[in-house]
Amino acid sequence: MFGATFSIVASGLEIFRKSVDIRNRNILNASNPDYVQEEPVVGSFAPVGVKLEDVLRTQNFYYMITRNQKLSLVSSLETAIRGNSQVESLFQEFMQGLGGSEYINRFFTAYQNLMKEPTNEGAKSELLNSAQSLISYLKDRRVDMDRMLAGTDYDMNRHITKINLLSKKIAQINQDMLTGYAQSYARGRDYKNLLDERDKYLRELSELISVRVQEDEIGRVRVETDRGFVLVEFQHSWELKYNAGNRRVLWKSKDGHELDISGFISGGRVKGLLDFQSHLYNYTNQLEDIAQKLISEVKLPLNSQATNNWHWFRHVEDPNAPLGFSGSITFNFPGGPVTVNYTSTSTLNNVVNAINTDPLLSAAGFNASILANPDNSYTMLITSPNPSYTLQDSNSLIHRSEPLFIGTGIQDIALNSNVNTYLQNLEYEKVDEFMSFSRSWVEGITLYNAFINQTASIQKDLKTKQEIESALLNSFNARLQEMQGVSVDNEFIELMKLQRSYEALAKAINTLDEMIQATLNMV
Amino acid sequence: MKVPDNLLFSLFQEQDARIRKQLSDKTLEIATGKKYTSVSDDPPTTYDLLELKKDISQLSQYAKNRLFADTSLSYVDFNLKKIEDSLNFLYAKTIQAKNQVLQPDQLRALGELFSSSLRSILDRVNDQLGGNYIFGGASLNTKPFDENNLQYTASAESFKVWLSDNYQVEVFLEGGETFGLNAALSLATFASPGVNFNTGGVMNLTVGTSTINLNYTTTQTLQNVADFINSNYPNLLQAKVVQNPDDTYSLLLMPIDLSKEIGVSDTSGGDFDAGPTDFYSPNVLQVVKRIGDKLSSGRYPEDADLLLLQRALDRVAFRRSQVGSVLSQVKNLQPMHENLEDSLNKQKSDLEDVELSQSIMDYTRYKIAYEALMRIIAESKDMTILRYLR
Numbered sequence: 001m002f003g004a005t006f007s008i009v010a011s012g013l014e015i016f017r018k019s020v021d022i023r024n025r026n027i028l029n030a031s032n033p034d035y036v037q038e039e040p041v042v043g044s045f046a047p048v049g050v051k052l053e054d055v056l057r058t059q060n061f062y063y064m065i066t067r068n069q070k071l072s073l074v075s076s077l078e079t080a081i082r083g084n085s086q087v088e089s090l091f092q093e094f095m096q097g098l099g100g101s102e103y104i105n106r107f108f109t110a111y112q113n114l115m116k117e118p119t120n121e122g123a124k125s126e127l128l129n130s131a132q133s134l135i136s137y138l139k140d141r142r143v144d145m146d147r148m149l150a151g152t153d154y155d156m157n158r159h160i161t162k163i164n165l166l167s168k169k170i171a172q173i174n175q176d177m178l179t180g181y182a183q184s185y186a187r188g189r190d191y192k193n194l195l196d197e198r199d200k201y202l203r204e205l206s207e208l209i210s211v212r213v214q215e216d217e218i219g220r221v222r223v224e225t226d227r228g229f230v231l232v233e234f235q236h237s238w239e240l241k242y243n244a245g246n247r248r249v250l251w252k253s254k255d256g257h258e259l260d261i262s263g264f265i266s267g268g269r270v271k272g273l274l275d276f277q278s279h280l281y282n283y284t285n286q287l288e289d290i291a292q293k294l295i296s297e298v299k300l301p302l303n304s305q306a307t308n309n310w311h312w313f314r315h316v317e318d319p320n321a322p323l324g325f326s327g328s329i330t331f332n333f334p335g336g337p338v339t340v341n342y343t344s345t346s347t348l349n350n351v352v353n354a355i356n357t358d359p360l361l362s363a364a365g366f367n368a369s370i371l372a373n374p375d376n377s378y379t380m381l382i383t384s385p386n387p388s389y390t391l392q393d394s395n396s397l398i399h400r401s402e403p404l405f406i407g408t409g410i411q412d413i414a415l416n417s418n419v420n421t422y423l424q425n426l427e428y429e430k431v432d433e434f435m436s437f438s439r440s441w442v443e444g445i446t447l448y449n450a451f452i453n454q455t456a457s458i459q460k461d462l463k464t465k466q467e468i469e470s471a472l473l474n475s476f477n478a479r480l481q482e483m484q485g486v487s488v489d490n491e492f493i494e495l496m497k498l499q500r501s502y503e504a505l506a507k508a509i510n511t512l513d514e515m516i517q518a519t520l521n522m523v
Numbered sequence: 524m525k526v527p528d529n530l531l532f533s534l535f536q537e538q539d540a541r542i543r544k545q546l547s548d549k550t551l552e553i554a555t556g557k558k559y560t561s562v563s564d565d566p567p568t569t570y571d572l573l574e575l576k577k578d579i580s581q582l583s584q585y586a587k588n589r590l591f592a593d594t595s596l597s598y599v600d601f602n603l604k605k606i607e608d609s610l611n612f613l614y615a616k617t618i619q620a621k622n623q624v625l626q627p628d629q630l631r632a633l634g635e636l637f638s639s640s641l642r643s644i645l646d647r648v649n650d651q652l653g654g655n656y657i658f659g660g661a662s663l664n665t666k667p668f669d670e671n672n673l674q675y676t677a678s679a680e681s682f683k684v685w686l687s688d689n690y691q692v693e694v695f696l697e698g699g700e701t702f703g704l705n706a707a708l709s710l711a712t713f714a715s716p717g718v719n720f721n722t723g724g725v726m727n728l729t730v731g732t733s734t735i736n737l738n739y740t741t742t743q744t745l746q747n748v749a750d751f752i753n754s755n756y757p758n759l760l761q762a763k764v765v766q767n768p769d770d771t772y773s774l775l776l777m778p779i780d781l782s783k784e785i786g787v788s789d790t791s792g793g794d795f796d797a798g799p800t801d802f803y804s805p806n807v808l809q810v811v812k813r814i815g816d817k818l819s820s821g822r823y824p825e826d827a828d829l830l831l832l833q834r835a836l837d838r839v840a841f842r843r844s845q846v847g848s849v850l851s852q853v854k855n856l857q858p859m860h861e862n863l864e865d866s867l868n869k870q871k872s873d874l875e876d877v878e879l880s881q882s883i884m885d886y887t888r889y890k891i892a893y894e895a896l897m898r899i900i901a902e903s904k905d906m907t908i909l910r911y912l913r
Contacts, residue, residue, distance in 0.1 A: 030527070030528050030529060031528070031529055031532065032529075033529060033533075037527075084563070085561070088561045088562055088563055089561070091562055092561075093562050093569060093572060093573060093576075094557050094559050094560055094561070094562070094564075094569075094572070094875055099573075099576075101573050101576045101577065102576075105576060105577060105580035106580075108580070108581075108584075109580055109583070109584050112584045112588075113584065113587060116584075116587065116588050116591055116684050117591060117653065117655070118663065119653075119654050119655055119663050119664055120653065120654070428661045428662060428663045428678070428682065429661040429662075429678060429680050431661075432682075432683045432684065432685065432691060435684070435685050436685065439581070439688065442577065442581065446574075446577070448573075449570065449573040449574065449577070452562055452569060452570075452573060453566055453569060453570045453573070455562060455563070456562040456563040456566035456569045456570075457563075457566045458563075459561075459562070459563030460563045460564075460565075460566050463563065474533070474537055477533060478530055478533065478534065481527045481529050481530035481533060482527065482530060485527025485528070485529045485530055486527050486528065486529065487527045487528060488528050
């Protein structure tokens with residue numbers, strides 16, 4: 001008579017115990033952001049009582065994936081910002097004496113000061129020192145940026161290793177899940193705690209690289225990068241590789257092929273690093289432009305004891321393009337003077353040819369050539385055979401001069417090896433004209449300002465995006481927490497309900513016991 | 524609605540981080556006095572700041588140039604004044620000598636005075652400032668006047684500096700022009716003003732843009748030529764027969780208008796054709812020497828000498844007035860440069876410097892907000908069921 005009742009009560013107590021376990025698990029994981037709240041689903045199991053039908057996870061998988069995608073974007077922005085902050089810290093324009101503009105302004109001030117007082121030995125020394133400081137500054141900043149670039153290789157390798165590890169772990173979870181699913185049918189085991197672990201790995205993976213994820217009916221996931229390069233499918237995983245030589249991210253197929261997927265990654269720290277590397281390339285190129293501009297433009301006015309080279313002070317982009325202005329160059333020498341005219345339709349090449357083909361000038365030994373500057377501009381160099389021969393341009397564009405800096409870029413920029421001789425042989429009558437030239441050179445070096453401005457704008461843009469996207473991510477996280485997070489209050493209420501039910505059921509056993517005693521006494 | 528504990532914690536963390544960042548930013552602002560610490564804080568401000576730094580640097584260079592011009596021109600003016608004083612003194616002495624009956628020894632003593640004044644003037648015209656010859660033009664370190672022949676030997680260009688993008692001034696004058704009399708003295712000499720020329724010819728005269736071809740014949744004398752010029756070109760030229768220290772006579776031509784350059788040449792083979800150069804323009808030093816030599820040899824000065832000295836004085840006074848006018852403009856630039864520099868520095872300061880009172884107010888505001896947040900969090904946790912379970 002009491003057999004079925006005992007069985008019902010026993011299954012009820014067992015189910016309550018399991019439910020309490022689940023509630024306790026919820027409470028314990030209340031602070032775990034990846035944990036999904038679980039609800040025991042208890043159903044009637046006639047004729048022997050109740051059974052635990054399911055452990056319901058209050059999760060919206062697709063919402064979580066959307067959150068992960070946003071996380072990828074935010075991580076990518078954070079990484080790029082961190083990198084750009086390092087660059088920013090190299091160019092402290094708001095603290096006196098630390099910015100590159102101080103070096104540039106000091107150099108040009110020293111140059112102009114010397115052009116104001118070319119006999120002043122202090123001004124010469126200041127020019128040399130400020131020029132050397134500027135060179136060192138450019139070289140140091142280049143080295144700093146190269147070092148940062150090398151740093152990104154280290155970070156990238158670390159991230160790629162972690163991505164490969166996470167892919168393996170997720171593949172293993174897929175495998176474990178299949179086993180757990182089979183066991184849950186066979187022995188009523190609960191395998192769903194694996195899903196929390198899976199979600200944690202997916203979140204960590206999304207932080208590193210943006211991925212697309214599909215879930216099957218038992219919770220296994222297929223993970224692939226943007227454009228469908230598979231990382232995990234069932235129990236199999238694929239690896240990524242970083243080629244530090246050309247700074248590319250490669251996907252390794254099972255047949256041994258390696259495909260460059262750098263351009264197809266839209267988020268995650270890997271994307272942030274790739275972006276930062278591209279910014280660094282851009283920044284170093286701009287620093288290079290500044291050095292090349294200095295080498296190409298800055299010249300010293302010299303007297304006949306220092307040089308026989310006469311430079312044309314109007315650089316052109318193309319030596320075969322019309323000059324756009326007219327004038328004449330007069331060559332003064334014993335058999336002269338000879339005047340070579342040029343018009344607005346003449347090209348620099350025309351002028352060079354006119355000089356080289358003039359019989360009197362050739363006989364006198366004058367030679368003109370096109371000079372390719374490091375900044376990709378062109379100019380004309382006329383070499384006079386005799387220090388006493390002079391040249392005059394009607395537009396005052398030709399002067400006996402030599403460059404202050406030599407080299408092809410930051411790597412080899414240096415002061416002209418003859419600079420000390422040159423400084424002792426300045427052409428005093430031309431210094432005021434060179435002071436005028438220096439003003440246009442200063443304007444040319446606003447390249448530095450443009451560079452800083454670009455650095456600042458990129459960083460500001462990244463920060464603004466990051467602020468907006470982080471706010472969105474926080475909102476996604478909050479929404480996700482609302483959906484799947486654990487409310488300890490709620491869990492306590494549920495526990496209290498379970499406690500009451502448990503006590504009621506326990507009381508039924510007492511009553512049964514009393515009924516059995518009463519029955520025995522009656523016998 | 525379910526409010527998971529983790530949600531509350533995340534919200535708290537998020538707000539806490541935000542307010543902490545604001546507090547830390549304000550602390551940094553107050554500590555450094557700078558509104559921005561990195562270039563990306565406000566890119567337009569960064570751009571403006573870099574441009575301002577460049578402008579301030581350029582302006583400061585112009586200010587240095589102005590100071591250089593001011594110092595140099597003041598020194599030039601000082602020297603010109605001393606030279607003018609010397610010439611005035613010599614002029615007075617020459618008039619005195621001309622109007623008095625003097626013994627040859629007295630004339631020779633006056634000659635000595637001229638000689639010592641010449642040395643003093645020579646010191647002045649060959650003076651240096653900061654290693655640069657102030658009357659050597661763009662040569663800077665070439666001594667302008669030869670001590671023996673008193674010729675100008677330095678650059679034919681004055682040395683200029685820029686005081687703004689469009690304004691350039693001469694700071695070291697070209698001595699040849701500064702002390703040149705703009706007169707023409709014939710190299711050909713004649714035994715007497717009244718003796719007929721040996722060979723006739725043509726003199727080509729240019730005064731400013733005017734050109735005169737002057738014929739002279741063997742029936743004419745030096746005095747005839749001077750008189751002809753004075754009567755035919757009274758508004759253009761003044762001609763004088765001058766006695767040289769060696770008792771010979773030369774023709775002196777001077778434009779009436781000081782600013783019009785005179786040039787004379789004679790390639791006709793006549794008496795005035797003395798070779799590649801037929802006439803030369805004596806400078807102030809040469810005039811003083813010439814008169815000094817005459818006095819030293821016991822000769823009285825004549826009208827032409829007084830005229831030459833007067834011309835020298837006019838010339839120096841004229842250059843001095845030019846220097847004075849430039850100097851006054853240079854000095855006027857000082858307040859303008861200073862005001863501009865102040866204005867640029869103020870703009871820079873407005874851009875980058877913090878307004879402390881505002882920052883401290885903000886700091887206090889964020890601090891209060893932070894405390895309020897902490898209290899709200901504490902109170903919201905206190906409202907849970909845990910309170911009833913205690």
